[in-house]
Amino acid sequence: MNKNREVEFTQQPLSVLLGPQVSRVNIKVHNRLKAIRVDFLPGAMFRILKVPMYELLDEGFNAGDLFGSKMKILTEQLSEITDLEVGKRLVENFLLERLHSINKQQPFDKALRALYINDGNLSITKTASLSCLSIKQFERKCKERIGMNPKSYARILKFSKxxxxxxxxxxxxxxxxxxxxxYYDQMHLIKDFKIFAGANPSEIEKQLRNTAIKMQKDLNF
Known part of the structure; x- marks a missing residue:
């Protein structure tokens, strides 16, 4: 992975857990790579790991270090499969086991879900009210559970859309x-692209033409 324009890459472990991302990361993969990706809804990773998300912000970690020995066993199993459908079932079973110890959803989680579904186009006042918290309390919980303040998260959601x-x-x-x-206008969109993607929209357009793997288009709107 590489967060700079320089061509310097760090080899990652077979199973990687990415914390909340606010910076661009370039990923170089083997052309024969087969991988399984799991996307967590906002706040879900905190509920599973019980780790403050600001500690994982903009970083990648060996998933075995955070999920424990069972994750290491899963990684070994995945390295031996030839059928991705088999791999998906292994991953699903692993995560379903974790659900037994996960904290129940709170109004805060439902509020985050509403912000997510609306692609960040929900006022922070409205979102905080859905969480049954004051704005300051909501902001503190956001820092702990998604690694950033709600305004920043809403902005990332809008950019992501x-x-x-x-x-x-x-x-x-x-x-x-x-x-x-x-967005209110195209200038605000351009500003966010420069901040989060490190390039303006026209530059991103050129880069994507030469990119075989589209990492985002299969995510649900």
Missing amino acids: AYRLHEAFPEMDWISIAYKSG
Whole structure:
């Protein structure tokens, strides 16, 4: 992985757990790589690991170090399979076992879900009220459970929607993408692309043409 423009990559373990991401990461993979990706809903990783998410922000970790010995066994099993469907079942069973010890959903989790479903286009005041918390209490919980304040998270969700729209519908113009993602104008979209993707939309467009793997377009809108 590499967060800079310099071509310097660090080899990652076979099973990687990524914390909340706010910075661009370039990933170089073997052209014959087969992988299984699990995407957690906001707050879910905290409920499973019981680890403050600000400690994992913008970093990747050996999943075995956080999930324990059973994760290491799963990694060994996955390294030996030839059928990805078998691998998916192994991963699903592993995660289902973890559900027995997971904390029950609270109003806070439902509020985060509402913010997520609306792609960040929900006021922080409204989201905090859904969590049955004051704005300050909500902000503190966000820091612990998603690694950042709710305003930053909402902004990332909006950017993510725009990025996914372009990956899924490359023929769509950027003004339409900005509108569908909830931006007031194209300039705000450009600003977020520079911050989170390290490039303006036209540069991203060129980069994606030369990218075989589209990492975001298969995520649900």
